[in-house]
Amino acid sequence: MLSVLRKSKRNQYIRRLLLSLLVFLVATAQSVPWLPLVFGAAALPLLPLVVCIAVLEQEVPAILFGALAGLCWDAASPDPRGWHALYLTVVAFVCAALMRYILNRNIWTVTLLSSAAAFVYLLLRWLLDAFSGGTGLEPSSAVVFYLPRFAYTMVLLAPCYALVRGIVRKTARKRIDARISETGGIGQIRS
Amino acid sequence: MKRFTKTVAFKTFAAVMAMLVAGAGLSLVSRGKASPVVSAVGWIVSPLQTVCSSVANGFADFFSFFRSSAVLQAELNKKEAELNAYRERLVDYDKTRQKLELYEQFLELKKENPQHQFEEASIIGGDPAGQFGGFTLNRGSVSGVSVNDPVLVGKNLVGIVAAVTATSCQVKTILNPDVHVIVYETATGEIGYTETTPALAQQGLLSIPELLRSSAISGGGQICTSSEGTFYPADLIVGTVQEVRMDDQSLSAVAILKPAANFESLRDVFVLTSF
Numbered sequence: 001m002l003s004v005l006r007k008s009k010r011n012q013y014i015r016r017l018l019l020s021l022l023v024f025l026v027a028t029a030q031s032v033p034w035l036p037l038v039f040g041a042a043a044l045p046l047l048p049l050v051v052c053i054a055v056l057e058q059e060v061p062a063i064l065f066g067a068l069a070g071l072c073w074d075a076a077s078p079d080p081r082g083w084h085a086l087y088l089t090v091v092a093f094v095c096a097a098l099m100r101y102i103l104n105r106n107i108w109t110v111t112l113l114s115s116a117a118a119f120v121y122l123l124l125r126w127l128l129d130a131f132s133g134g135t136g137l138e139p140s141s142a143v144v145f146y147l148p149r150f151a152y153t154m155v156l157l158a159p160c161y162a163l164v165r166g167i168v169r170k171t172a173r174k175r176i177d178a179r180i181s182e183t184g185g186i187g188q189i190r191s
Numbered sequence: 192m193k194r195f196t197k198t199v200a201f202k203t204f205a206a207v208m209a210m211l212v213a214g215a216g217l218s219l220v221s222r223g224k225a226s227p228v229v230s231a232v233g234w235i236v237s238p239l240q241t242v243c244s245s246v247a248n249g250f251a252d253f254f255s256f257f258r259s260s261a262v263l264q265a266e267l268n269k270k271e272a273e274l275n276a277y278r279e280r281l282v283d284y285d286k287t288r289q290k291l292e293l294y295e296q297f298l299e300l301k302k303e304n305p306q307h308q309f310e311e312a313s314i315i316g317g318d319p320a321g322q323f324g325g326f327t328l329n330r331g332s333v334s335g336v337s338v339n340d341p342v343l344v345g346k347n348l349v350g351i352v353a354a355v356t357a358t359s360c361q362v363k364t365i366l367n368p369d370v371h372v373i374v375y376e377t378a379t380g381e382i383g384y385t386e387t388t389p390a391l392a393q394q395g396l397l398s399i400p401e402l403l404r405s406s407a408i409s410g411g412g413q414i415c416t417s418s419e420g421t422f423y424p425a426d427l428i429v430g431t432v433q434e435v436r437m438d439d440q441s442l443s444a445v446a447i448l449k450p451a452a453n454f455e456s457l458r459d460v461f462v463l464t465s466f
Binding site: 024027028029030031032034042043044059060063064067068070071072074075076077078079080081082083085086089090093096097100121122125129132138140141144145146149 | 195198199200203204207208211212214215218219225226228229230232233236237239240243244315316317318319320321322325326327353354356359361362363369388389390393
């Protein structure tokens with residue numbers, strides 16, 4: 001029984017280690033030109049990745065992964081004050097809370113939340129560029145520059161979801177719980 | 192709601208947000224320094240990015256070699272082996288030549304201005320959501336880089352250091368509307384300042400506004416930094432005038448510039464740490 005519990009804990013550590021590595025890799029792929037430009041647009045895969053983790057993980061780790069992803073983004077950003085970390089932490093918290101209290105866990109929910117996260121981020125960037133850069137609100141830059149980035153980011157949602165889901169499934173506690181039930185032990189351990 | 196705010200998740204969220212907001216606040220107060228939390232993560236991420244950037248560049252060179260090789264192979268089928276050896280040498284030669292050109296330009300600048308202190312740096316990342324081509328370099332405060340240091344490639348001005356962490360720094364290019372440079376036209380000596388808009392920046396162009404309608408500046412004129420500015424030394428090349436337009440609203444003329452630095456092919460640059 002004890003060994004089964006240990007295995008469950010070990011799986012949890014492996015899952016979080018793998019997710020951390022995934023966050024580091026995706027952050028690097030986003031800032032180093034690993035992903036090809038499509039019609040001149042670069043992708044922002046950290047946004048859907050954070051949403052996928054928040055949807056499929058528990059709340060506390062989801063918030064920490066959101067902060068980690070944002071800090072990695074900030075470390076390679078021309079304005080390293082931590083705005084991305086703040087934004088992604090809020091996104092992770094909101095998504096995790098919505099999943100706990102309101103929404104169901106499925107691909108449509110992830111798509112909806114990712115689109116909202118990417119849309120709000122790009123809208124904020126456009127407004128920030130417009131006001132802090134003193135360039136004014138130019139709808140053409142929103143259409144020509146930000147819309148293709150939004151579309152490209154959303155295309156990367158599917159691989160992000162598949163990767164995170166794969167990691168979470170491989171290291172899920174369900175099988176361990178089933179094993180505990182089979183051996184007649186504490187079956188309600190999941191809570 | 193009360194129960195919600197007492198959950199572990201909410202408390203964790205509040206603690207993380209407090210830490211990040213404190214970091215951002217400190218960064219804002221210190222003007223240009225990175226948030227301490229971001230700096231700490233930067234210590235881990237910057238070396239990883241340097242390695243990944245090298246791998247990415249290596250792959251790009253590798254595939255460009257095979258693309259070129261395939262074209263030449265069709266033309267010279269019988270000399271395949273000879274050709275491959277030649278291509279390998281050519282790739283090495285091109286790399287060395289590019290590096291040599293960079294250092295020649297640097298040497299020329301150093302000879303003209305012996306008091307200038309430079310730090311060679313490589314680009315390790317960019318901002319995919321940025322409109323103005325900002326990027327991250329693998330040199331930080333440990334190497335003597337500080338905020339507002341000019342960034343050059345040869346004698347061409349690329350931009351200015353906007354923020355510094357211990358091992359990396361973030362650069363805003365001259366295509367960023369936040370960056371203004373006091374410049375002069377070499378032939379006429381007329382002084383102005385550069386600015387840009389998102390529309391111009393997307394075309395890779397700058398402008399010099401508020402010139403007199405009687406300005407003698409014309410297409411092809413060379414634009415350099417003026418000694419009247421404080422952030423840049425004099426005579427760095429900013430760009431070439433493409434055209435001069437009349438601005439009907441302000442009754443002045445606007446010169447449109449093409450920057451001398453090619454931002455798309457940048458890999459290695461120099462940071463001017465002292466001048």
